[in-house]
Amino acid sequence: MNIFKSHFWYHKNQRNGIFILIILIVIFQFIIVFVDFSSEEKVDTNSPKIIAFHHQIDSLRKINLENKRLKIFPFNPNYITDYKGAQLGMSLVEIDKLLAFRKTGKFINSEKEFQKVTSISDSLLHSISPYFKFPDWVVKKKQNRQLSTSRDxxxxxxxxxxxxxxxxxxxxxxxxxxxxxxxxxxxxxxxxxxxxxxxxxxxxxxxxxxxxxxxxxxxxxxLVFKVVKLPNIQKINVNTVSFKELLKNPYIDYELCKKIFNYKDEVAEMQDISELKNIIGFPLDLYDRIVLYLVAE
Missing domain, CATH: 1.10.150 (DNA polymerase; domain 1)
Known part of the structure; x- marks a missing residue:
């Protein structure tokens, strides 16, 4: 008992302090429970200032949505990847059809041909086709088709x-x-x-x-001559070709030749000829022409 008695032994001033503290706690509890602190002033939500404030918030929200919206830049539809196709709104089946078509070595040269290969809807084609960018020779071909071909x-x-x-x-x-x-x-x-x-x-x-x-x-x-028999082109190994020999490629100029050799120095050896597309500044519109003469072995 002496142990507990030492903890509850207070002189008169200490007892008075504890008593006053208890009274203050009770008073504060009473105020919190029974006193109404809410303001009687009502805010008019239809006031011009409030309406203007909401309009400003809506404008900022629209700007934010516009910034988050996908921005589409001109692109060659022949090189659409899984990620790019998903961004454009294509389904996995449509993307797979395109990739399977490209594996055959063929290229899409028009909006109608793109729809025929992928089977995308008219609405999706209408929304993305304005961004299609085909090589210059394809554009020229379309322009020339406008000439009358019905003549003898x-x-x-x-x-x-x-x-x-x-x-x-x-x-x-x-x-x-x-x-x-x-x-x-x-x-x-x-x-x-x-x-x-x-x-x-x-x-x-x-x-x-x-x-x-x-x-x-x-x-x-x-209208008179056609490519009846494809030429037998002698392909050269891009990993062993000399600078001078590579420069003989009709579609490779000096600057592109340097870029290809710089890339070869970085990777040591190309495992696949499609790695040419990884080169910064490589002309993708000429890829199908350039690889007619190259192979990676």
Missing amino acids: TRLFAKKSKYILTSTDINIAVKDDLKTINGIGEKLSERIIKYRSKLQGFSTPDQLYEVWGLGAEVVVKVL
Whole structure:
């Protein structure tokens, strides 16, 4: 008992202090329970200031939503990835159809062809097709299709008794090409020279790359000549090719050649030719042309 007694032994001043403290606690509890601290003043939510404040909040909210909204920049639909396709609103099935089509080595060159391959809805095509960016040669091809192709091919050929040796653009000789109205000695030589540089035309659209050959003349040529047999192009190994030899690629200039060699120095060896797309500044619109001559082994 002496142990507990020492803890409860207070002199008079201490007992008075404890008593006053208890009274204060009771008073504060009474005030908290029974006194109303709410303000009687009511706020008019329809006042001009409140309405203006809400409008300002709504405007800021709209600006924030606009900033968060996906911004679409022009892109080549042939190189849509899973992530990019999901951002555009494509389903996994539609994306897989596109990727499967691209694995065949073919390319999409129009909005209608994109819809045919992916089976996307008209509304989705309408919303994303304005951002499609196809290579320049595809755009030129579309423009040239606006020319009338219903005319008889004889209207585009010079009146002559000359009989064509072949309608295959990869076999045609100068005299064959000169039957086309608008092609003379120099242009026919230039076409054959460029054909040799390419090791043969892989696609008719490569005719648009011949210097000095106008688009209208190309249309006339393609009404008579076709790529009947694909050329047998000798591909070179990008991992062992020399700088000078790589520069012979008709679609690779000096700057791009340097970029490819710099990239090779970084990775030591390319495992797949598609790694070219990883090079900063690589012209993706020329990828399908460049890889006609390259392989990674």
